[in-house]
Amino acid sequence: MRQGTDSRAILAGEARGTITMTGLAARLRKLVLVACAVIAVVVGLCVAPSTAVAGQAGTINTDGVTLMADIDDTTPIATMYAGERVDIFWGPEAGLYEIRYYGTVGWVWADYLVPDGGGGDAVGGGSPAPVTGAGGWAIVDADSLNVRADASTAAAIWDSFDLGTSVQVIGDAVNGFSPISYYGSTAWVASDYLSWNGAVSAPAQPAAVAGERWIDVNRSSGLVTLYEGGSVYASYWGSLGYDQTDGNFNSTASGSYEVFRVYQGLEYTPYANAYITDWVGFDPERSNGFHSWTRDATGNVLPNGAGLTAGCVALEPSQARALSNFAYVGMRVEVHN
Template identity: 75%
Template sequence: MRQGTTLRAIPAGGTRDAFIGLTAGLRKLVLISLAVIVLAAVAGAGPSTAVAGQAGTINTDGVSLMADIDDTTPIATMYAGERVDLFWGPEAGRYEVRYYGTVGWVWAEYLDPDGSAVGGGSSAPAGGSGGSAIVDADSLNVRADASTSAAIWDSFDLGTPVEVIGDAVNGFSPISYYGGTAWVATDYLSWNGTVSAPAPPAVSAERWIDVNRTTGLVTLYEGSTVYASYWGSLGWDSTDGAYYSTASGSYRVHRIHQPLEYTRFANAYITDWVGFDQYRANGFHSWTRDAAGNVLPNGAGLTGGCVALEPAQARAVSDFASIGMRVEVHN
């Protein structure tokens, strides 16, 4: 036994006296051990780890989306209630996220991640946590989150192929959706390649939309046949490729939303949103309106890059469009 160390039996109720009776060296060792345990518990209470298919909600107005983990240059401003996709984190107190097609970093304290996408929900679909499946329903809603109350972004027809990218949560599976993540009801996916009824016949001619940025003419096509044509108000910046321009290029429709909704870009309301340029957040929509749906006095003016149409014409475009439809913008 080391000289100067005395071991004593600790009687019931004598814990404090026994601690005092320890040598100074042993007391110091006990205190260090307790400190390590406390620090480990605190470290375990940090932000939740991002997992595949997870999303989150911004909890404060005016939150900066930073360019990189070591570059705090703001590249966008986010507001309370807005949704983001989580890619990585937390690292150095930040998450890597995607916000309306732009990838950057946000401080963890300003983000509320959704519940973990692993476990806690319904059981994983056949074939593991991901893989190819097809829609086994006449019409399957594509939602912003794993909930029946989440916003509906789209609907898929019977037989539509999807790529599942994670485990089910609350009965919903995360799917790859035009570079982002969306959610569909797991019960209406088929994993063995069969569906309840034959898929509807495909349209023989491609339906697509042409925009002449020089004249403002919007033309709906079926193959090479003109279906309809309308005049639209385009971006105020005529420099082709500028952020606030209606930029030339080939695009695909990624979101359709017909009800009245607020847009912070115009500080007003629009209907019949058909998004096609994710980088510039451009799309077709109605002339701007007030909260009651009335067209504003300047509602037909130039835009920040979108294509604004008379309300009835905007509805015709949104009825014609479908997710993935080709949009060609040219001079």
């Protein structure tokens, strides 16, 4: 009898235990549902960080922001301040971006970084948004257009662009001024003097001159010669591809080409993991072209900026600007030994 009684007691205990576990499971399910609801509300209320693209830059939006050693290592390696510009390599991942800050690579919380074109109160103002013209490109439609520090006629003049200069507009107009990408920063130009054309990516071809304008590149010597007809217009020494095997992808390959794009602004090149100006593309198969020595995100020439390239022709910055002023889309380029 004791044994039978004990069995019933055990069975009763098991039943009570089953009821207890069932109740616990129900409570857990309720907690999970509540948690999911809270997460859904939070996600609905928050704005996800902008996804970085290759070559994108951004602006730090707060003083005293820590640059961390790695995505899972919060060791401080630098302190950044509002308005400072950085290069973005990757992100967001786990709420962080991988960036380069004055040559130092590390990670920063997404809350403290405003990627170009990603919204927020970036230095220079204006709300980034799609603009007229394919890809945000426009052409200067004035003999000389002032490039200003802010959207006002009272703002400091940083530069001036000549008629036909191609510019990248990065946001909506403010007070009659459009924000443009300017050497890794934001500058402003009067919107009334920009000409929009969906296919524009380079200055228009200049007026006809006596004889064809074209560019000659000697692979053996590195001499770059600009011609008007049979007369030499200018000559420069260029840094060519490190691969000397003619025809390889990373070589400055022999051949007859045509210029397919001219852009004088600061832009990123993944081949050098750096920035360049005065891009004059002529070999689309290898992504080769003329450009300045490599620069950082603020436009300063890097210590090794004059080194060999991955196939392009790099020139001293003032010479690169002269060549980009000389060139136009459709211009003939001859590369030979």
